[in-house]
Amino acid sequence: MKKIAASILILGFLASSSGCGFKDLDKRFFVVAMGVDWTGDKEKPYEVTLRLAIPASKIGEGLAESQVEHLAAPSIAEAVRNLKSHVDKELDFGQCRIFLFGKTLIKHSMEEPLNWLSRRRDIQLISYAAVAQPTAMAILKANPATERIAGNAFFLTFGKEGTVSPYTVTEYLFDIFRRFSEKGMDPYFPTIRFDGDSYVVENLVLLNKTKEQLLLNRAETILYNLSANSFSRSGIAINYEGKRLVLYISRVSRDVSITRDRVPTVKLRFKITGIVEQSAVVLLNSKIPEVQGLLEQEMNRTTKKLLIKIRNAGVDPYGFGLHYLAKYFGNEQDWKHWQEVYPQVKFEVSSRVIIESTGLVR
Amino acid sequence: MIRYFYYHVFYVGMINIMMFVPTLLIRDRFHGAVSGMLVAIAISSVMSLVTMACFERFPGLGYPEISDLYLPRWLTKVNILSAALFVWLPSGIIVLYSYAETARMFFYPDMPPLVNLILLAGAAAWASCQSTRTVQFIQEIAMVLITPLIILFLLKAITNENMNWDAIRYVAGYVRIAPSFITIAASTFLFSGYMSLVLFNRMHEEGFKFKFRWVVPLFSSLFLAVTFFVPIGFHGTVGVQEYVYLWSMTADSMALDYGFINRVLYVFLLMFTGISLLYVMNTWHTTIHFIRYTLNGYKSVEETPASRINIWFSVGIGAAAFVYMYFISTEENQRVSEVWIITRFFVEILTVFMMLYFVWRQKKSKSKNKPRAEAQSAAIGKAAE
Amino acid sequence: MIEQIRKELQNPSDLFSDTLDNGIIQMEVCYFPSLCDPTLIKDGLLVPFSYRFELPVFNRMIEADPCFSEVDEPQLWTNLLLKGTLLFKIEDTVYRFDAQRKLFDRPDEVQIESTLQGPQSAMTEDLDMNVSLVRLRYNEPTLCVEQHVLGEASKSRVTLLYDAELVNRDVLEQINIRLSKVKVKTLRATGLLLKELSGRRHKLFPIILQTERPDRIATMLERGKVALLLDGSRFGLVLPVRMFDFMHAMDDDYEFHWMSKFLLMLRYVAMVLTITLPATYIAIVSYNPEVLRVQLTLSIAGSRVVVPYPSFIEVFLMLFMIEALIEASLRLPRSIGSTATTVGGLILGQSIQQAGLVSSIMIIVTSVVAISNFVIPNNGFGYSIRFIKYVFVIVSIFYGLLGVVVTFFSLIVYWCSLRSFGQPYLAVYVPKNEAKRHHAAAKGGRSS
Structure with missing residues (x-):
């Protein structure tokens, strides 16, 4: 009797205390790619674009469905928070493996976006980073013809599993953090653009500790x-x-x-x-x-x-x-x-x- | 059954990550960390080998029993009790706290810290109230299960092409700076596995010898190098100081290209669940047994099921962990760990000297009083049969 | 004699008693025809009594044949009769004649622990047959066979077998203590004996191995373990055992080394899978979807889109289904057993997923759990594993993936803390008398 009472007590306690964090997969929106652009606007300089994967029970060529949300705000953190009110499910950055920075942003300064990225606990340090031409929003809104799972084209392009092209210089997020602070070593980004049915990665942008200095052909x-x-x-x-x-x-x-x-x-x-x-x-x-x-x-x-x-x-x-x-x-x-x-x-x-x-x- | 001893050396060599040792070392990387580590390797190698040699002379006896032989009862009691309460108990709590926070940060940041602690403290407390023999078995099984993960992780780290050896070499160049005290104290912690002998020497039989004793300095030095240099290799000489969860972020910088899991971070967290629980289990177990010894001279290594007094003690220790977590923040925990590391350093030195004194007394009484010594060794022989 | 017996047994209708007369001498005979072998009685007693009867010859036979002996204590009569002995009385002396009907004269077929190329004979429900089966395989002069009688009503014979040279004396001592403490009315199966011997603490995992294979008992005896055989049960008990013994199939000894090692590994992997997979599913779906790689996460998410309730309800639903299915196919007669699997496994599994009540990944998880569970060679241990996975499921509802890992650690703690008759339950390698040495060190320490 005592044991039963004790176990009911423990279960009750657990039940009352948990529920925090319990959120089913289908109640989450997975952000598969994120882009940040610089609008130049004084009030709302950062335009954040998120590509959200829509889980589909059927998987096939070109069937990858995703939703693109974008919003401009004074800072990236605010933009992401405000974007939450635009969607019906919880945003989850845990699977976001690519971060795109707009051409204009990289010419301005990378300080703020990197600061936001390094503070988030759910951002993977093995995500890829790239510079988007002309803007991150344009790249994220594009739909590659052969994509089977939302965002997969990015992963295959930059990762080792898919194509291995001599033009693709893969850059991981942790490496960017390192290069932005390291003595005697400077950061670079690959650039990405969309040619109508697929992504093209062939140039390299070299930066000093804050912004773009040189574009390699x-x-x-x-x-x-x-x-x-x-x-x-x-x-x-x-x-x-x-x-x-x-x-x-x-x-x-x-x-x-x-x-x-x-x-x-x-x-x-x-x-x-x-x-x-x-x-x-x-x-x-x-x-x-x-x-x-x-x-x-x-x-x-x-x-x-x-x-x-x-x-x-x-x-x-x-x-x-x-x-x-x-x-x-x-x-x-x-x-x-x-x-x-x-x-x-x-x-x-x-x-x-x-x-x-x-x-x-x- | 010497192999059990080496498990202690291994997991203590790795648990330093949860004791903020890398953070301390990295903080001083341009101010004498490298030379401090070298000094620590020298000091600790001597200390560990000497301690092992001393304990070899007292098979089957833990530190409390040995101390009782040559020191007055009250002094032993005070010694043991303060060691239990101020060294062994807090170390488990600090590690539990820092692992609980790390795990919470990456697994479910929305969960209240204390709820998360229920799980970990519960498991650790339950494990720690078992008998010494059970604790050893748990240790072995857990180590056998964790080792593949450790090997995978270390291979992944050391052979990683993104690791920058220039940065490591550059930092290693600061060996010319005079060592700082805190890095010496922190680095010696990695070697502290041999201190588990104070209790676990009870498991050793008459006539045991430590085989492969060079493993202790070798592996600990290896772990020390990994724990300090790998984060620098991944995050650079400057960027490395910015991370709060330094090693978790280092693990997150590695990718598993093939497999269900993509982030090595989870392999790391999985591995450290085991290692942290092992460490907490062992420290708390030592605490419980030291307290029990001072209460009634209890020194059995086998007791199944766990006795009620053990369970009450472990519940009390678990509660202490809750109180600690309630009042202390993560930053304060880091400072507490710093204080603890220094305290431990001195206690360890003291222990080594005490052991040397006991060995000297043993030798003296043997040469002076032969019949008594014979009786004594006969008693030891009888005890070990 | 007959009157007394009839009175003591309250005049049972199945007792045969008569006074036989061959013209020279009279003999009172009394036995239960249902318990005795009629041909044996005829050949052993009635034929010598009736044909060419000569008293000295007959007396000589009674003296010389070990099946006959004198019974001079009347209070034993009823007990002997109930065990299938024939009693007869000649010239005021009562003799017994052992003529038990042997129900089994051949070893049984292996039914539960089948092997491909190992021996196919299993134990029977006859104790003497079983002892002979074991002796056949372990033919050492040091093999000790001890008899005990347990059960107030059943008075079942229990035989203790061990190799006197190899056995651990501590274990033997403990078994004898525990055997003397067994208090049951009827001892119907070895399972009951197992529970009685295990004691109160061991309610979750078996610390005694139950087996139907005489060759397994022989191997265990060779390793210095103790076997217990019970009359009327086709299972033997082996103790002390370690967790590894439960994962060991007899095939491992008979097949090629590396292949059997590989299969052994596979079994452990299967065990871990069956314990943790449902819990991991909950953890990944509801707490930590970021653990898996993105492609996998999205396919799981895709399959779960239509499911209207949280993951743990889904898991409980499917686990209930599969447990019910296993239970049903166990209880059903063999001829319609396949109907249950077809309806349950194929039709229901297919349509429950199409109806969108359960995700297709969950169907896979359920099947993996069920299949992996059957990989475990020992039935009793398999039951425990089947049960323990619910603990994991419950913890994972509250704590996600970390909960699963910590619970697994706790399971290891539990296994390590168990002792099978003083011997460690889960430990990699321990010398045989290790425990004893420590006990001594603890008891006879010299300080204080």
């Missing part, structure tokens, strides 16, 4: 991905005997060293192994060293150009500054010195290209 993006992240599966193209020759890169390894002169020299060394993907000229074994040399030259030339362009923009996405500090176990003085001399820093690129095979034909 397609060729530069692929080169950056190759030289900074050792991303293989891209290619080098040259003109050889008047015809186009393309090398598919299957493996890259890179090595950075920085000299400790008054004005340091950054030495980048690459070892690239690849397969000839396309060549109108028949490549005999005797020609291969020559081709390799040409490829090396091309690689060195373009990379050095890119490095100088990035340096001149005053940003350091490669993290050369941090590497310099790490290499010489620097202290505050070294850091000051580096900041002073970075605009004049010299670059040396040397690469070794090895053609593994010429494909199935010569």
Whole structure:
């Protein structure tokens, strides 16, 4: 009798105290993507767009249904709170894996959006972040033709499960937080736009600690991905005997060293192994060293150009500054010195290209 | 059955995350944390090996019994009682608090903290009131279940391509700064697993020897390196200080690309549910048994079902956890843990010296008074049979 | 003699008693034909009595044959008769003749713990047959067989088997204490004995293994365990046991090493699944949908769209259905048992989902729970597991995923705190006499 009474008491207590947090899946709206735009308006500068997944019992090509809600407010937090009154279910950010920032916002300042993101407990630090062209709202309102689950196109584009493109530089939220505060390392974002039936990710925006400084074009993006992240599966193209020759890169390894002169020299060394993907000229074994040399030259030339362009923009996405500090176990003085001399820093690129095979034909 | 001892070393090596040790170390990362850690490794290695060697001479006896042999009864009682109430009890409560808050933050932020505590404190209290032998079995089973998660997690962390080794190297370069006291005290906590011998030495049999004793400094140093450097590798040298739930956020920075679960954060929380409950169970169990020893000299390791006095004590301890949580905020908890870590550091040193003194007394009485020593060793032999 | 017996037994109609006369000597015979074997009586007693009867020869037979013996205490008569013994009286001496009808002369077929390539013989409801089955498989001179009689009304014979060299004396002592404390009117099944021996604390999980396989008993004896056999029951009890023993199927010993290890792992995974899956479903649907990856969450959400009530009602509904289905197919005669599964499993499962009362994911969860539960080789342990999952469900209603994990920890605590006759219930490896050593250390400590 005593035991029964005790257990009823405990159950009653539990029942009265809980209910907080108990909310069924179908009573929640999952935010699968979120976008923030800068309106320029004094009163309500932030326009927040949310893409909400509508759970459907049928799943199929192009059947992904989602609802897009947007609202402008003085701050992001207020915008999200006010958006709650626009929907009939609880908003859940737990599954939101992509954050888009409008082109205008990134030109203005990233401080506030990042602050909001880092404070929310339900934001995953492994979410992807990207810059939306022209605006985040436009991207979120677009509907890719092949999407089966709302927002899945984003996850597949940026994640490793789906396409792996040399133009896509995946950027995680935690990495952004790190780069926005780290010494000698600056943030970047991939850009995303919509071409009518699918998303296109091919450019890179480089930032200093607050806003956009430089936009890399397609060729530069692929080169950056190759030289900074050792991303293989891209290619080098040259003109050889008047015809186009393309090398598919299957493996890259890179090595950075920085000299400790008054004005340091950054030495980048690459070892690239690849397969000839396309060549109108028949490549005999005797020609291969020559081709390799040409490829090396091309690689060195373009990379050095890119490095100088990035340096001149005053940003350091490669993290050369941090590497310099790490290499010489620097202290505050070294850091000051580096900041002073970075605009004049010299670059040396040397690469070794090895053609593994010429494909199935010569 | 020496293996049980090493489980203590392992989970204490990991529980530092809930004791705010990483936060303390990171705070001083440019002010002597790295050198402090090195000093701590040296101090703790010596202390742990010496303590283990001392306890080897008293098989089957816990610290209270040994102390009773050579010190007056009242002094032992005061010692044991204050150790139980001011060292063992609070450590369990601090860890329980900080784990409860971490779990609540990520699992259900809308739930009142005390309701969440009912679950965790209930489970921990129930586990702690069991007999010493049961506690050891629980420990082993839990460790066996958790180990795959730990390995997965550590592999995921160390082999992660997003980890920035430059940042780690840069911070490691600050080894030239003179060590700060708080980082020494905090880092020695990772080695404290050997302190569980004060109670669990009762389980050891006559003639036992610690095999693989180098595991203790080795693994603890490894855990120390991981606990300090991995967050820096993920959040950078500057960004790392901004996080309140440092390690949870570090875990959240890793992704499982394949599998039902996408966020390593949940693997981490799952793992720490087990580790925290284990730690709380062991500290509270030690508390209960120390108090019982001072009350009536009780020192049995086997008792099923759990006796009523144990249950009442564990209920009391659980209630103390509630009171603590009601009055202390998360920030205050962090400060309390800091005070506790320093107190523990001194208590540990004191314990080591006491043990050395006991060993010296034992040796002296053996050489001086042979027949008595023989009687004594005969008693030990009889006890262990 | 006959009058006295008839009076004591209140003149039962099924008692046969007569005075036989072969012309030389008279013999009073008295027995229950229903309990005795008529051919045995005919061959063993009536034939020597009637054909070519010679008194010295007959007396010699009575002296020499172990089936016959003198019964000089009249108060034993009724008891002997009720056990199926024949009593006869020649020249004022009463003799007994053991002529029990043997209902079973062959080992039974394995019904519950079936194996593919192991022995197919199981125990019968006859004690002597069972003892011989065990002895056949464990043929050691050290095997001890002790007889006990339990049950005030049933007076059932209980046999205690153990290897005298291997057995743990502590355990034996405890069993003898507990056996002497057993107070029941009738002992009808080993299940009753199991409950009596387990004591008050062990109400949730069995600490004694019930088995119908003589080869399992033999393996357990080899490991120094004690077996208990009860007359009239085709199950033996084995103790002390650990949790791992309940997850062990006899096939594991007979099949290839790695395959059986793999199956063992599979069984543990299945056990964890059947315990936690319904609770995890509630936790994920109602508390922590962010744990799973987004694609999975959205498909679960999609399947739950039409369900009009909270997740735990759904879970209770489906668990009730499946438990009722299991219970029904157990109680139904075998010939119509399949009807229940068809109606319940196929038709109902299909339409309950189409009607939108239950999500399709929940149907999957329910089936996984049921199937995984059947993977557990031991029936008694399986029952406990079936029950324990409701505890998880209830906790998860209030605490979500963390509740499930903490409850699992508590389950481990509970398992570890159990002792099967002083031996740990859940512990990885413990030397046989470990407990004893600690007891001694605790009792005979030298300080104080």
